[in-house]
Amino acid sequence: MAALTKNDIKITRTESSKISSIDFNNLAFGQVFSDHMLICDYKNGKWHTPEIVPYSPITLDPSAKIFHYGQSIFEGMKAYKDDKEDVFMFRPMDNVRRLNVSAKRLSIPELPEAYFMEGLKALLEVEKDWIPTAEGSSLYIRPFIFASGKGFHASPADEYKFIICAAPSGAYFSGKVNVLIEETYSRSANGGVGFAKAGGNYAGQFYPTQLAKAKGYQQVIWTDDTTHEFIEEAGAMNVFIRINDTLLTSPVSDRILDGITRKSILQLAEAEGLKTDVRKVKVSELVEASRNGSLKEMFGAGTAAVISPISGFGFRGEDFIIPEQDASFASKLKNRIVAIQTNKVEDPFGWRVKL
Amino acid sequence: MAALTKNDIKITRTESSKISSIDFNNLAFGQVFSDHMLICDYKNGKWHTPEIVPYSPITLDPSAKIFHYGQSIFEGMKAYKDDKEDVFMFRPMDNVRRLNVSAKRLSIPELPEAYFMEGLKALLEVEKDWIPTAEGSSLYIRPFIFASGKGFHASPADEYKFIICAAPSGAYFSGKVNVLIEETYSRSANGGVGFAKAGGNYAGQFYPTQLAKAKGYQQVIWTDDTTHEFIEEAGAMNVFIRINDTLLTSPVSDRILDGITRKSILQLAEAEGLKTDVRKVKVSELVEASRNGSLKEMFGAGTAAVISPISGFGFRGEDFIIPEQDASFASKLKNRIVAIQTNKVEDPFGWRVKL
Ligand SMILES: Cc1ncc(COP(=O)(O)O)c(C=O)c1O
Ligand SMILES: Cc1ncc(COP(=O)(O)O)c(C=O)c1O
Numbered sequence: 001m002a003a004l005t006k007n008d009i010k011i012t013r014t015e016s017s018k019i020s021s022i023d024f025n026n027l028a029f030g031q032v033f034s035d036h037m038l039i040c041d042y043k044n045g046k047w048h049t050p051e052i053v054p055y056s057p058i059t060l061d062p063s064a065k066i067f068h069y070g071q072s073i074f075e076g077m078k079a080y081k082d083d084k085e086d087v088f089m090f091r092p093m094d095n096v097r098r099l100n101v102s103a104k105r106l107s108i109p110e111l112p113e114a115y116f117m118e119g120l121k122a123l124l125e126v127e128k129d130w131i132p133t134a135e136g137s138s139l140y141i142r143p144f145i146f147a148s149g150k151g152f153h154a155s156p157a158d159e160y161k162f163i164i165c166a167a168p169s170g171a172y173f174s175g176k177v178n179v180l181i182e183e184t185y186s187r188s189a190n191g192g193v194g195f196a197k198a199g200g201n202y203a204g205q206f207y208p209t210q211l212a213k214a215k216g217y218q219q220v221i222w223t224d225d226t227t228h229e230f231i232e233e234a235g236a237m238n239v240f241i242r243i244n245d246t247l248l249t250s251p252v253s254d255r256i257l258d259g260i261t262r263k264s265i266l267q268l269a270e271a272e273g274l275k276t277d278v279r280k281v282k283v284s285e286l287v288e289a290s291r292n293g294s295l296k297e298m299f300g301a302g303t304a305a306v307i308s309p310i311s312g313f314g315f316r317g318e319d320f321i322i323p324e325q326d327a328s329f330a331s332k333l334k335n336r337i338v339a340i341q342t343n344k345v346e347d348p349f350g351w352r353v354k355l
Numbered sequence: 356m357a358a359l360t361k362n363d364i365k366i367t368r369t370e371s372s373k374i375s376s377i378d379f380n381n382l383a384f385g386q387v388f389s390d391h392m393l394i395c396d397y398k399n400g401k402w403h404t405p406e407i408v409p410y411s412p413i414t415l416d417p418s419a420k421i422f423h424y425g426q427s428i429f430e431g432m433k434a435y436k437d438d439k440e441d442v443f444m445f446r447p448m449d450n451v452r453r454l455n456v457s458a459k460r461l462s463i464p465e466l467p468e469a470y471f472m473e474g475l476k477a478l479l480e481v482e483k484d485w486i487p488t489a490e491g492s493s494l495y496i497r498p499f500i501f502a503s504g505k506g507f508h509a510s511p512a513d514e515y516k517f518i519i520c521a522a523p524s525g526a527y528f529s530g531k532v533n534v535l536i537e538e539t540y541s542r543s544a545n546g547g548v549g550f551a552k553a554g555g556n557y558a559g560q561f562y563p564t565q566l567a568k569a570k571g572y573q574q575v576i577w578t579d580d581t582t583h584e585f586i587e588e589a590g591a592m593n594v595f596i597r598i599n600d601t602l603l604t605s606p607v608s609d610r611i612l613d614g615i616t617r618k619s620i621l622q623l624a625e626a627e628g629l630k631t632d633v634r635k636v637k638v639s640e641l642v643e644a645s646r647n648g649s650l651k652e653m654f655g656a657g658t659a660a661v662i663s664p665i666s667g668f669g670f671r672g673e674d675f676i677i678p679e680q681d682a683s684f685a686s687k688l689k690n691r692i693v694a695i696q697t698n699k700v701e702d703p704f705g706w707r708v709k710l
Contacts, residue, residue, distance in 0.1 A: 030418070030507025037417055057414045058422075062392055062520050063385070067413075067501050070425045070554030071561070076507075107561035142507050146422050147558075152385025152431075152497050152522055154591050156561045165417050167507055182546075189544035189580035191537075193559045199425030200555015203502075204548040206426070206462035206511045225544040226581045236509050 004049065004114045009038075009122045014054035024132045027170035029304065030140055034130040034166040038119040041148075042109055042160040050119040052126055055165065063150040065157040071147035072199035073102035076303045078138040079124055079166075079355075081131040082343040087124055087355035090341045092117065094260045099143060101258075102196035107156040108145055116143065120164060124355050127166050136171040138341075140304070146199075172304040176311035179234060179298075180217035181283055182208055183316075186225035187233065187255070194255035202236065209235065217314055219300070223283060224255065231281045237300030237308060238262035242329050243289045244296065246275040261301040265333055267349060272336070274329060283315065290320040298322055299330045307334040359404065359469045364393075364477045369409035379487045382525035384659065385495055389485040389521040393474040396503075397464055397515040405474040407481055410520065418505040420512040426502035427554035428457035431658045433493040434479055434521075434710075436486040437698040442479055442710035445696045447472065449615045454498060456613075457551035462511040463500055471498065475519060479710050482521050491526040493696075495659070501554075527659040531666035534589060534653075535572040536638055537563055538671075541580035542588060542610070549610035557591065564590065572669055574655070578638060579610065586636045592655030592663060593617035597684050598644045599651065601630040616656040620688055622704060627691070629684060638670065645675040653677055654685045662689040 014035045022032055033055050040050035065071050075095040080088045096116040103110045120141070124131075131139040143164045149157030185208035187201065188194025194201060205220070212220045219235040232250055233239055238259040241248045247269050252258045269276050289295035290313075300308040309330045312321040339345040340352060369390045377387055388410050395405035420426050430450045435443045451471040458465045475496070479486075486494040498519045504512030540563035542556065543549025549556060560575070567575045574590040587605055588594055593614040596603045602624050607613045624631050644650035645668075655663040664685045667676040694700040695707060 033418060055417065058417055058419075059412045059414045062410065062413055062518055063388060063497075063522075064413075066421060066554075067427055067499055067518075068429050068497070068554055069557035069561075070427060071558040072422055072425060074423050105562055106558050107565060140507060142418075142423070144422055152495060152520075152524075154557045154560070156565070163417055163422075165507075167418075184546055186544040186546035189541040189547060191539055191541035191580055192544060192547075193555075198555060198558065199421075199423055200548075200553060200558060202424035202509045203426040203461050203553065203555060205509070206424075207460055210462060210511070225546055 004112070004118055006118045006122045009050055009052060009119060011052040011122070011126060012054065019129060022168065024168060025134050027132060027137055027168055029169045029172045030167045032167060034127045034139070034168065036123065036126050038123045038164040040115055040119065040162040042162070043158070047109070047111055047115055047162070050115055050162070052123055058161070060148055061150045063152055065147035065149055065151070068152065069147065069154055070198070070200040071106055071108060071157055072144065073099060073106055073108060074142060074144035074197050074199065075099050077141045078303060078341070079131055079141060080138050080342045081133050086343065087128060087131060088341065088343050089353045089355065091260050091264070091351045092120065092353055095143065098197065098258065099145070102198060103145065105193055105196045106198055108147070108160060111145065111162055115162070121355060123164055123166065130166060130168050132168045138169060140167045140169040142167065172308070176309045177218040178216065178311050179219045179221050179313045180212040180215065181313055181315040182212070182220045182222055183228040187222040189225055189255070191254060195252065195257060197257065205235070215314070221313065229282050229284070231283060231286060232256050234300035234310070237302035237305065240265065240299050240301060241281055241286060241295070242297035244294050246277050247329060248277050248279065248281050250280055251278050259302055261303055261306060264337060264351065265301055268333055268336055269329070271348070272332070287315060287320065290322070295322060296325055297328055297330055306338060359467070359473055361473045361477045364405055364407060364474060366407040366477070366481060367409065374484060377523065379523060380489050382487060382492055382523055384524045384527045385522045387522060389482045389494070389523065391478065391481050393478045393519040395470055395474065395517040397517070398513070402464070402466060402470055402517070405470055405517070407478055413516070415503055416505045418507055420502035420504055420506065423507065424502065424509055425553070425555040426461055426463060426512055427499065428454060428461055428463060429497060429499035429552050429554065430454050432496045433658060433696070434486055434496060435493050435697045436488050441698065442483060442486060443696065443698050444708045444710065446615050446619070446706045447475065447708055450498065453552065453613065454500070457553060458500065460548055460551045461553055463502070463515060466500065466517055470517070476710060478519055478521065485521060485523050487523045492524060495522045495524040497522065527663070531664045532573040533571065533666050534574045534576050534668045535567040535570060536668055536670040537567070537575045537577055538583040542577040544580055544610070546609060550607065550612060552612065560590070570669070576668065584637050584639070586638060586641065587611050589655035589665070592657035592660065595620065595654050595656060596636055596641060596650070597652035599649050601632050602684060603632050603634065603636050605635055606633050614657055616658055616661060619692060619706065620656055623688055623691055624684070626703070627687070642670060642675065645677070650677060652680055652683055652685055661693060
């Protein structure tokens with residue numbers, strides 16, 4: 001099973017590519033999809049050999065458990081192409097492993113790592129021409145698993161589908177974001193599924209985010225659900241806070257996603273000689289640092305936006321502005337990580353994986 | 356829009372009913388589905404007129420948000436048929452209202468109440484012959500809404516489907532259940548979505564429930580995620596505890612579903628002259644009551660099982676047995692509520708709704 005190789009993957013090509021209709025210089029994020037997808041079924045107690053097929057609709061029974069019990073998990077990653085048309089992935093093994101961490105928590109059967117990796121490579125070879133090269137753009141890759149098994153009984157399904165789709169995409173956020181520190185709603189529970197990339201975690205964020213948007217903020221800063229005293233994540237990103245010259249971020253926990261961008265930034269910052277400190281950060285500390293001028297930067301970190309600088313935050317009706325920095329950590333780290341991802345500089349960390 | 360009547364609902368009948376293949380005296384729970392379903396689309400900013408169509412697969416784009424961001428909610432209710440072939444629903448307006456409470460929290464557009472009620476009535480008329488009459492059985496009805504709109508952007512979808520399916524069903528649990536008091540995993544967060552019937556809440560329960568099953572328990576008793584000191588729900592049911600002659604249940608909160616069975620039991624118990632007390636119950640109080648003999652009964656309450664008696668509980672490696680009661684509150688209340696639901700006795704509460 002785990003001995004699957006790329007050659008075992010059957011490929012059925014589309015008869016009508018839509019690639020010529022796409023403006024690769026004006027891409028939104030995750031709105032157009034490439035010509036093919038990888039699909040792999042779990043039934044009769046095992047994952048079957050993945051196939052590449054034309055991007056096409058999925059047909060499910062109305063009682064499929066995905067509709068009723070939220071058994072779904074996903075990953076988000078990107079592929080890049082350099083001047084020589086070589087294709088690169090970024091830490092893909094971390095995505096496979098995290099997918100299986102999520103799978104376990106959601107009672108979804110774990111996927112053999114080779115099915116993911118060989119499937120992904122086969123798909124990227126087929127979709128090579130779909131990888132945009134304009135600055136800030138990439139082929140956004142969405143591996144996901146959901147429960148296709150039937151029945152109105154709140155118990156794990158007996159059938160699942162693993163799919164990888166790809167969407168040529170531009171930048172996720174266009175500018176700096178203004179965030180609201182959330183003290184009423186929460187993203188995740190102690191002992192819950194916050195550390196998993198489970199579909200249900202995202203739907204629960206929409207309403208509080210809409211309320212924040214109505215007040216003029218673009219994102220929510222999630223705090224712990226018990227006390228709302230500690231800063232946990234920024235929307236669907238991990239969060240970094242620079243106080244004087246130290247970069248702070250919360251340790252991951254069962255409420256916080258172990259972001260690949262987050263851990264890469266921590267390693268990169270250390271290699272660059274920047275001070276980092278992984279510890280819980282209180283909202284009161286952030287407010288205090290803003291008042292006394294020691295708060296220099298704040299940013300979200302995640303695959304989609306890479307680094308998303310925060311221009312200010314709202315807290316209990318008061319707005320705090322984070323002043324512009326000349327040589328910001330955010331832009332320094334973002335440039336460095338993107339240069340590694342896109343094969344413009346050496347990769348001393350071994351993160352980049354060539355197709 | 357809200358002025359929709361049953362006659363506006365177009366009905367397309369199946370050409371091959373499967374009803375003759377069903378053994379109505381040997382029904383599992385939620386495993387066979389009736390011939391038709393109600394379907395209603397939200398697009399271009401509004402809910403369109405529902406239709407009744409043959410029970411048939413649903414086709415979705417791989418980027419449909421249900422697969423990625425867990426935007427789904429559901430309801431569970433039952434229809435019964437009496438000796439005279441009259442059909443009854445139980446407090447259906449409470450299901451519509453709760454569906455819209457869930458919708459709001461999950462950023463799903465609220466459904467006009469008439470679409471639900473008229474749609475349900477039209478469906479029940481078409482599916483009348485599918486309502487089983489054997490004791491303990493009923494037509495289980497599953498209204499649900501999910502995000503069908505496309506795109507890999509973690510934001511509310513622009514299209515949804517509201518569907519009602521029906522499954523002729525036998526009893527949900529066959530015997531008494533032995534439960535485990537859960538102190539590691541949690542169902543919901545303060546400020547989270549636990550009070551909503553959101554799909555994601557259920558997937559998160561599967562893994563802890565499987566762990567409990569491996570230890571010989573059938574269900575988990577959820578406690579609050581902050582301290583794990585307070586008893587909140589029993590699996591996907593509300594929980595009642597009888598100490599001496601008082602029936603206790605936790606108040607509902609943003610972590611606990613406002614169960615229709617729970618509130619009916621409270622009203623019924625009061626009408627029967629039983630003492631009830633809606634207050635938080637500590638695990639330590641339960642253990643103490645078990646030790647000193649004042650713990651008389653414990654049961655789960657929900658639409659599927661109605662009342663599900665608990666025979667004992669495990670806590671920190673110790674097993675506590677709840678002795679059999681002669682005239683248990685559980686059986687008294689269950690008989691009463693089922694008699695009301697199935698039109699065998701008067702309904703002083705106005706809960707029963709005739710089709
Ligand atoms: C909740 C949440 N936090 C953080 C992240 C960042 O993780 P990564 O850097 O692996 O993309 C994501 C995903 O992008 C996320 O969904
Ligand atoms: C989590 C949860 N609690 C309690 C209940 C009981 O609610 P009701 O009595 O309305 O069915 C349900 C649904 O059955 C549920 O899913």
